[in-house]
Amino acid sequence: MRIVPLALASIALIAAAAAGAAVTKVSGAKAAQVMHERHEGMENIGKAFKALHREFDASSPFVPTVRSSATQIANLSKSASGWFPAGTGPDAGKTGAKPEIWQNQQDFAAKLSAFQKAALVFNSAASGSDMSAAKARYADLGGTCKACHDKYRTEMHH
Amino acid sequence: MPRQVPDGDAPLSAPEGPKQPVWDLPVRLVHWLLACLITFSWWSVHNHHTDWHIWSGCAILTLLIFRLLWGFVGSSTARFSSFVRGPRVLAEYLRGSWSGIGHTPLGALSVLALFGALAVQVSLGLISEDEDGLYTGPLYRLVSTDTSDKARDLHELWFNVILGLVILHLAAIIFYRLRGRKLTKPMITGRAAIEPGSQPMRPGKWWAAIICLAIGIGVTRWIIAGAPPFSP
Numbered sequence: 001m002r003i004v005p006l007a008l009a010s011i012a013l014i015a016a017a018a019a020g021a022a023v024t025k026v027s028g029a030k031a032a033q034v035m036h037e038r039h040e041g042m043e044n045i046g047k048a049f050k051a052l053h054r055e056f057d058a059s060s061p062f063v064p065t066v067r068s069s070a071t072q073i074a075n076l077s078k079s080a081s082g083w084f085p086a087g088t089g090p091d092a093g094k095t096g097a098k099p100e101i102w103q104n105q106q107d108f109a110a111k112l113s114a115f116q117k118a119a120l121v122f123n124s125a126a127s128g129s130d131m132s133a134a135k136a137r138y139a140d141l142g143g144t145c146k147a148c149h150d151k152y153r154t155e156m157h158h
Numbered sequence: 159m160p161r162q163v164p165d166g167d168a169p170l171s172a173p174e175g176p177k178q179p180v181w182d183l184p185v186r187l188v189h190w191l192l193a194c195l196i197t198f199s200w201w202s203v204h205n206h207h208t209d210w211h212i213w214s215g216c217a218i219l220t221l222l223i224f225r226l227l228w229g230f231v232g233s234s235t236a237r238f239s240s241f242v243r244g245p246r247v248l249a250e251y252l253r254g255s256w257s258g259i260g261h262t263p264l265g266a267l268s269v270l271a272l273f274g275a276l277a278v279q280v281s282l283g284l285i286s287e288d289e290d291g292l293y294t295g296p297l298y299r300l301v302s303t304d305t306s307d308k309a310r311d312l313h314e315l316w317f318n319v320i321l322g323l324v325i326l327h328l329a330a331i332i333f334y335r336l337r338g339r340k341l342t343k344p345m346i347t348g349r350a351a352i353e354p355g356s357q358p359m360r361p362g363k364w365w366a367a368i369i370c371l372a373i374g375i376g377v378t379r380w381i382i383a384g385a386p387p388f389s390p
Contacts, residue, residue, distance in 0.1 A: 050291030050303050057299065142292050149290065150206040 025086040035095055038083040041076050048072045049142070056135045066134060070119075070126035073141070077119035080112060096153045108152060115144040177349040178358045180259050182233035184367050186348055188225045192218065192276070196320065208293040215283045216296070216378055222277055223374035231370065232362040235260035242266060259352050259359060268330065272323050279320060282313040284381065296382045299389045 026034060048069040055061035055069075089099045101108045122137040181189075195218050203211040229238040241261035250256045251263040261269055284297040287306040298306045331341050344350040352358065380386070 046290055047303070050287060050306075053287070053291045053294060054299065054303070057294075142290075145290050146206070146292055155204070 027087050027092070031085075031087050031092045034083065034085060035088050035093055037079075038088070038097075039095070041079055041083060045073055045076050045145075048076075049145070052138055056131075056138060061131050061135075063131065066131065067126050070123040070134075070138075074119045074123035077116045080116065084108070084112070090154075096155075098152050098154055101152050108148070111144070111148040111152070115141070115148060118144045175351050175354070177347075178259075178352045179348055179361065180235060180344055180350045180352065180359050181348045182236055182359065182361055183348065184224070184228055184232060184362070184370075185236045186345055188221050188228075189345055191221055195221070196276075196324070200317070208288055212283070212293060212295060215280055216382060218276060219280050219284075219381065220371075220374040220378045222273065222280060223377050224370050225273065227370040227373060228362070228367065231366045234357070234360040236362065242270065257353050257356060259350075259356050265330070268323065268327055272320075272327065275316070275320050275323055279313065279316050282309045282316060286310040286313050297385055297389070299384060 051065055051069045055066050084097065084101055086102050089095065089097055089102060091099075118137070118141040122134065122141045125134040125137040128134065195214050199211055199214040199218070202208070202214060228236050231237075234240050241263075243263050243266065247256065248263040248267075256263060284295040285301045285306055286309045287294040287298050287303070288310065294306070295309075301309070334341055
């Protein structure tokens with residue numbers, strides 16, 4: 001059967017493409033810079049998400065806060081593609097990123113991409129007027145954070 | 159002369175004679191449920207089940223409220239008035255000239271410290287939120303995001319205090335066991351042989367326990383609802 005090796009080759013190709021940014025290994029100052037940027041970025045996503053949590057918990061969410069937080073997360077999620085090059089794991093310094101990220105690159109890339117998609121979907125829902133629909137998309141987004149963090153983030157101690 | 163062991167902690171198995179009630183059922187249930195829930199709280203939060211962790215904390219809150227009330231209307235050994243004592247009685251106990259059932263003056267300090275530490279822990283948990291903004295304690299809206307974050311950090315640190323007290327508690331049980339005093343079984347069965355002349359336990363009223371529990375559940379539900387009308 002010729003189809004099998006062909007299929008395997010395409011899977012490998014897709015996997016390599018999905019792994020994307022993780023292929024190029026970084027070190028030294030570059031690694032430190034990426035890790036810093038990643039930390040700040042994640043923290044800002046967290047802050048925006050906390051603000052959203054409070055708004056959606058309120059009887060009527062304050063729409064401008066919902067929209068600005070949604071946009072901020074959508075923008076940061078795009079940068080996240082460059083946050084996990086090989087060489088930025090725990091060997092390179094203090095980080096919550098587990099080495100498993102670079103051992104399961106395909107799965108990690110899928111989870112990262114699910115997060116990025118959910119961030120865009122939520123952002124467009126938030127720009128509309130139906131805040132209960134936006135809240136549902138926000139919950140989906142939170143699910144993508146958790147799916148990745150449960151598997152690929154260690155418990156951080158500040 | 160053999161070493162004198164202070165006569166004290168209720169669960170005396172050393173004295174001969176028929177076993178008498180020393181711990182009532184609510185005290186024993188609270189004790190073992192707390193042991194399970196503290197373990198479960200620790201396990202769940204370290205295994206990505208923050209939602210279970212929060213429910214477990216709410217259950218601990220109910221037990222704390224119940225136990226606080228039962229400390230005023232429960233059986234004789236459950237009441238604070240029977241085991242919260244001054245330094246003079248503690249000194250008597252340490253010299254070996256104290257006898258009675260229920261918590262010893264020294265054990266009582268451990269009980270109060272544990273309940274106090276748990277109350278602090280639950281309070282911190284109520285206003286905490288997790289790092290990602292996914293999970294929040296029921297009263298997080300009473301404080302700012304910064305305060306919630308700090309409360310979470312303290313909540314994590316404070317666990318070490320609870321852990322220390324639990325280790326001390328277990329060490330004390332082993333310490334007494336090595337001296338022939340078995341404390342665990344009476345905490346299960348509620349009965350132990352007591353010193354002749356000691357006052358046996360006076361039980362509490364079952365309906366008083368029901369009322370304490372109802373209040374505990376009621377207050378917990380009110381807190382889970384965000385403590386209206388105080389939440390914004």
